[in-house]
Amino acid sequence: MRILDAQLADLNSRFASAEPLDLLRFVHAVFGRRCAILTSMQRAGTTLCYLADRAQLDFDVLFVDTGVLHRETLATRDELAMTHRNLRVITLQSERSFMQQTAEEGVLYLTREGQERCCDLRKSAPLQSVKGKYDAFIGALRRGEGGARANVKPFALDPEMNAFRIHPFANVSSEDLENMAARVPDLVVNPLHAMGFSTIGCFPCTTPVRPDEPDRAGRWRHLAGVEYCGINPIDRGAAGSIEVADRYREPLGLSE
Numbered sequence: 001m002r003i004l005d006a007q008l009a010d011l012n013s014r015f016a017s018a019e020p021l022d023l024l025r026f027v028h029a030v031f032g033r034r035c036a037i038l039t040s041m042q043r044a045g046t047t048l049c050y051l052a053d054r055a056q057l058d059f060d061v062l063f064v065d066t067g068v069l070h071r072e073t074l075a076t077r078d079e080l081a082m083t084h085r086n087l088r089v090i091t092l093q094s095e096r097s098f099m100q101q102t103a104e105e106g107v108l109y110l111t112r113e114g115q116e117r118c119c120d121l122r123k124s125a126p127l128q129s130v131k132g133k134y135d136a137f138i139g140a141l142r143r144g145e146g147g148a149r150a151n152v153k154p155f156a157l158d159p160e161m162n163a164f165r166i167h168p169f170a171n172v173s174s175e176d177l178e179n180m181a182a183r184v185p186d187l188v189v190n191p192l193h194a195m196g197f198s199t200i201g202c203f204p205c206t207t208p209v210r211p212d213e214p215d216r217a218g219r220w221r222h223l224a225g226v227e228y229c230g231i232n233p234i235d236r237g238a239a240g241s242i243e244v245a246d247r248y249r250e251p252l253g254l255s256e
């Protein structure tokens, strides 16, 4: 059955104020191993992994290594994999190294067009390599982040991946997230946050931010107007439809 965004309305009102863990349990029961957490190892993502792991929800965790990540981010991935034994951390990479790409195409990230291509090659394409393996991807996007994410809902569609996108933290404020993280002494937290990085990405395109700046001010600071890499469809304003297996129809309450 083919479904459009509008057909998620009932599902989204059902989970509009659900606790993140309740939503995680629900999607694990519905999708099982055909659902994965997608994280870049920022605090919200590792908090999501913590909740899933401690509830013994054995999700795959997909991490896209662009080849130009800070060593702290790679160390965070390794620590998460070591300490969250119910989860299976899988690293996705581009076909070419960053050096090969630069030798063949130049330093892409310095221009807006180049950045779009670089993010496509190093972020979106590695995710595309698992298309068909998963029917749902869980992310840590929150409405409180504002911008393109101001309307994020618990369930959304990803037409490019023909999958659901699930956002257990859609309703969680920054304050709630900080409180949640503070209550968990063994939460794995990327050390870059303590170095002034409010959000974390590739080192050529990410800087710390001043206290008076918006959280995403440190992303693509050298390129006016660029805020997102595009790996999340909501950031691209992408809309469309996906093909859904019949077995999901009843648990998700989808009607034609």
Ligand code: SF4
Pocket: 066, 068, 108, 109, 114, 115, 116, 118, 119, 120, 122, 123, 201, 202, 204, 205, 229
């Ligand atoms: S964030 Fe920068 S370095 Fe990373 S993939 Fe995008 S353009 Fe390339």
